[in-house]
Amino acid sequence: xxxxxxxxxxxxxxxxxxxxxxxxxxxxxxxxxxxxxxxxxxxxxxxxxxxxxxxxxxxxxxxxxxxxxxxxxxxxxxxxxxxxxxxxxxxxxxxxxxxxxxxxxxxxxxxxxxxxxxxxxxxxxxxxxxxxxxxxxxx
Ligand code: UDP
Ligand code: MG
Numbered sequence: 028x029x030x031x032x033x034x035x036x037x038x039x040x041x042x043x044x045x046x047x048x049x050x051x052x053x054x055x056x057x058x059x060x061x062x063x064x065x066x067x068x069x070x071x072x073x074x075x076x077x078x079x080x081x082x083x084x085x086x087x088x089x090x091x092x093x094x095x096x097x098x099x100x101x102x103x104x105x106x107x108x109x110x111x112x113x114x115x116x117x118x119x120x121x122x123x124x125x126x127x128x129x130x131x132x133x134x135x136x137x138x139x140x141x142x143x144x145x146x147x148x149x150x151x152x153x154x155x156x157x158x159x160x161x162x163x164x165x166x
Contacts (some may be wrong), residue, residue, distance in 0.1 A: 032062065032165075034155035036144035039097035040136050042066075047100045048144060050130055054104055057116055063103035063156075063165040071095045075156060086139065093139055101159045110152055113145040131153040 035054065038089050051061060069077065074091040081087050104113055118129025122141055125132035135141035146152035156165070 028108045030105065030107055031152065032103050032105045033110040033113050033152045033158065034144070035102045035104050035113060037100040037102075038142055038144060039093060039099055040140035041134060042100055044134075046134055046142065050134070051067060051100075051102070053116055053130060054102075054113070056132075057112060058069065059104040059106040059109055059112060059116075061102050062105045063160050065098065065159075065164075066068040066098050066100050067159075068098045069095045077155070079147055081139060084089050089139060102163055110146055110148060110165045114147065117143050117145050126148065 037050050039049070041050060043093030047066075048074040051064075054061065071091055074094040075082070075087075078087065078090055078094070081090065106112065116130060118125030118131035118135075120131070120141060121138040123138075125135065130143050131141045135143075146155050
């Protein structure tokens with residue numbers, strides 16, 4: 028294990044339900060440090076760029092419309108094994124299949140509006156962090 032950084036997004040459904048603080052609290056309680064953060068709204072084009080890996084998937088259009096439908100809170104989480112630790116705290120993609128106590132189980136609405144995004148590996152973490160943050164915005 029080593030100290031890693033990963034990108035987290037509180038998605039529009041969760042921002043709209045006043046859940047930013049509840050979600051960040053879970054990361055901090057688990058020992059992850061928030062080393063960058065901001066509220067912003069993606070344009071549809073920026074959402075398509077962020078999720079380009081999924082562009083052939085049937086859910087892509089709906090996902091990009093949803094992710095650009097309102098503000099999101101993006102942050103960089105840092106800590107031991109941060110990438111997998113964040114994925115564990117988030118839970119499975121579909122809230123109905125997520126383990127008890129995970130963010131998606133407790134707070135997600137459905138398989139699309141599932142409250143949070145988290146990078147899935149070291150390469151995507153690096154590219155997703157750079158998508159949203161300049162080096163001087165990360166502490
Ligand atoms: N998604 C969806 N329908 C699906 C699968 C995924 O709308 O059947 C959305 C959901 O918001 C998910 C995102 O697309 O978080 C990215 O999918 P991915 O498979 O990368 O899941 P994640 O890494 O977010 O768990
Ligand atoms: Mg993913």
